[in-house]
Amino acid sequence: MVGKERVKRIILYMALLLSLVLLAFVLSKSAVNHYHSFKDQQREIKNANFTQIESWMTPRTIIRRFNLSESDLVNELKTNSNKTNFRVPLDSICKKNKLNCSLVVEELNKKIV
Amino acid sequence: MAIILSTILTSVLGYYTLFFIIVAGSFAIIPGMTLLISSYASVLTTVPRLFLFILLVFAASIIGDIGTYFIAKRFSVSVINYLKRYKWFAKNEGKARSSVRNYGFYFVFVTRFISGGLGPVVNYISGFERLNSKKFILAVLLGEAVYALLFCSIGYIFKDTWAELVSFLQYSFVAILLIVIALYVGYRITKFYRRK
Numbered sequence: 001m002v003g004k005e006r007v008k009r010i011i012l013y014m015a016l017l018l019s020l021v022l023l024a025f026v027l028s029k030s031a032v033n034h035y036h037s038f039k040d041q042q043r044e045i046k047n048a049n050f051t052q053i054e055s056w057m058t059p060r061t062i063i064r065r066f067n068l069s070e071s072d073l074v075n076e077l078k079t080n081s082n083k084t085n086f087r088v089p090l091d092s093i094c095k096k097n098k099l100n101c102s103l104v105v106e107e108l109n110k111k112i113v
Numbered sequence: 114m115a116i117i118l119s120t121i122l123t124s125v126l127g128y129y130t131l132f133f134i135i136v137a138g139s140f141a142i143i144p145g146m147t148l149l150i151s152s153y154a155s156v157l158t159t160v161p162r163l164f165l166f167i168l169l170v171f172a173a174s175i176i177g178d179i180g181t182y183f184i185a186k187r188f189s190v191s192v193i194n195y196l197k198r199y200k201w202f203a204k205n206e207g208k209a210r211s212s213v214r215n216y217g218f219y220f221v222f223v224t225r226f227i228s229g230g231l232g233p234v235v236n237y238i239s240g241f242e243r244l245n246s247k248k249f250i251l252a253v254l255l256g257e258a259v260y261a262l263l264f265c266s267i268g269y270i271f272k273d274t275w276a277e278l279v280s281f282l283q284y285s286f287v288a289i290l291l292i293v294i295a296l297y298v299g300y301r302i303t304k305f306y307r308r309k
Contacts, residue, residue, distance in 0.1 A: 009305065010302065010305065010306065013298060013301060013302045013305065014302065016298055017295055017298045017299055017302065020291050020292075020294055020295040020298060021291075021295050023291055024288045024291035024292050024295060027284045027285075027287050027288040027291065028284070028285070028288040030280075030284045031280075031281050031284035031285040031288060034277050034278075034280040034281035034284060035277075035281045037277045038274055038277035038278050038281055041273065041274040041277060042274055045273055045274065085158050085159060087158045087159070087272075088158050
């Protein structure tokens with residue numbers, strides 16, 4: 001290969017390498033930022049200070065956060081453990097079981113006090 | 114934000130619509146496809162439903178990828194002939210074809226879950242350059258299995274924080290891919306520089 005063409009090719013390769021490294025750096029920085037946001041959100045959710053049970057909470061959240069026994073919760077929802085989906089919010093379960101959700105929430109809050 | 118997005122999307126889109134969007138995502142670049150899938154998975158309530166959803170994503174992705182590949186393969190001759198009119202393409206076509214044949218499998222596999230944008234492009238290139246269909250299908254099956262399992266599980270497990278985790282993974286995957294390509298270019302430069 002002629003000298004001039006060789007130099008041209010090397011410059012082209014170097015430019016490509018530089019742009020790849022720069023792009024990789026920018027993306028890595030974004031990845032790190034997203035990771036920190038993820039960790040922050042996890043921490044926030046873990047440390048969130050809910051003092052009362054609310055209708056949007058799922059049975060799983062209520063059991064974990066308020067140390068309420070599964071049987072108490074299931075009794076209040078007038079169903080049984082096998083039938084209850086622990087990832088569905090209380091208001092959906094109430095709707096399905098034709099219960100007054102605000103009353104159920106009130107009763108549950110009395111239990112945790 | 115993630116919760117609001119999931120609620121809106123899942124109430125607007127049904128499973129059939131989602132299936133067709135995923136199939137279409139193999140033909141053309143649809144931004145936010147992975148976020149859509151994880152968002153859907155985040156509102157699923159039971160493990161059997163998650164399993165069915167993973168199957169739906171897996172099936173739709175495979176149908177889309179294989180469809181794109183065979184359509185591209187069908188028009189391969191006319192497209193390549195058209196592109197050969199350009200000097201730069203005619204000069205490097207042989208090299209490109211041998212690269213696709215040598216590294217095609219790995220590239221197809223990796224681009225299934227690395228970034229939504231690369232998938233359709235690689236599908237077309239594999240078809241135009243006539244990558245062995247058995248190799249392509251195997252790479253698609255393995256890659257899409259990783260994709261469906263990974264992003265659906267993230268949505269299901271991290272119900273409230275999946276959005277940041279998905280973005281983190283996508284950025285990291287692309288950054289790793291770029292670093293690998295940069296290392297390869299660096300290797301080529303040193304090889305070229307040493308050549309007399």
